Amino acid sequence: MRGGEHAIRHPVEGAEDNMKAVLEDLQSINFSKNDVLVGIAASGRTPYVIAGLQYAKSLGALTISIASNPKSVMAEIADIAIETIVGPEILTGSSRLKSGTAQKMVLNMLTTASMILLGKCYENLMVDVQASNEKLKARAVRIVMQATDCDKMLAEQTLIEADQNAKLAIMMILSNLSKSEAKVLLERHQGKLRNALVK
CATH class of the missing domain: 3.40.50.10490 (Glucose-6-phosphate isomerase like protein; domain 1)
Structure with missing residues (x-):
């Protein structure tokens, strides 16, 4: 501008x-x-x-x-x-x-x-949301729940483990991988969750 x-x-x-x-x-x-x-x-x-x-x-x-x-x-x-x-x-x-x-x-x-x-979305969800305040943290929980069909407790626990990274939390839940394993797989696929899940 x-x-x-x-x-x-x-x-x-x-x-x-x-x-x-x-x-x-x-x-x-x-x-x-x-x-x-x-x-x-x-x-x-x-x-x-x-x-x-x-x-x-x-x-x-x-x-x-x-x-x-x-x-x-x-x-x-x-x-x-x-x-x-x-x-x-x-x-x-x-x-x-x-x-x-x-x-x-x-x-x-x-x-x-x-x-x-660029892989910032999965389905119709903004999986790269930056959970920088309480409202966005709550949104990240809902995103993880919707993407994985898990309950709120698992979503919250996994988000804590994933440092509030919704995409990483989803990858961990859907692929049953540890944080480090899920991170490596996402990096291998340029952060594109859909591609990483297909493996």
Whole structure:
């Protein structure tokens, strides 16, 4: 996001027109051909985003554009063009309304699919949940219970043994392995629980 964290709460005038800044931003995170760049702009012609897509393509990275105008400049540049054609905004020019909502839905789909492919989910469960507070610890217990069909006591005990790692606890219960054995098997399968369970 051009303007960084500050731009989340405060306007950064002219930031979206700065085509040089995107190069600095991408280089600062060591963006490479192994990454994917998703460029987002309601108009499909924001200079900052266009320059970012061009830079990513020059490296050989996969590029995706999300715009709310058909046949946009961004769509012509990107390898994959996603067009959220929502029609005119109820408040002319207020692209945070229909356009922003539609684009957020697309981002939800992209990130959810990515997390599934990375093995962060098992069935419809978020098995990589970080149990960092009481609410999430309770959720981890429910996830383990649902994935393994075990009772609450076994789920809680195994989660304690697995250092509150729901995925590891599920692996231990379903495969009847020790913590260290289950961990090795998960690592062998890049953390993908379904693959590890097939062995």
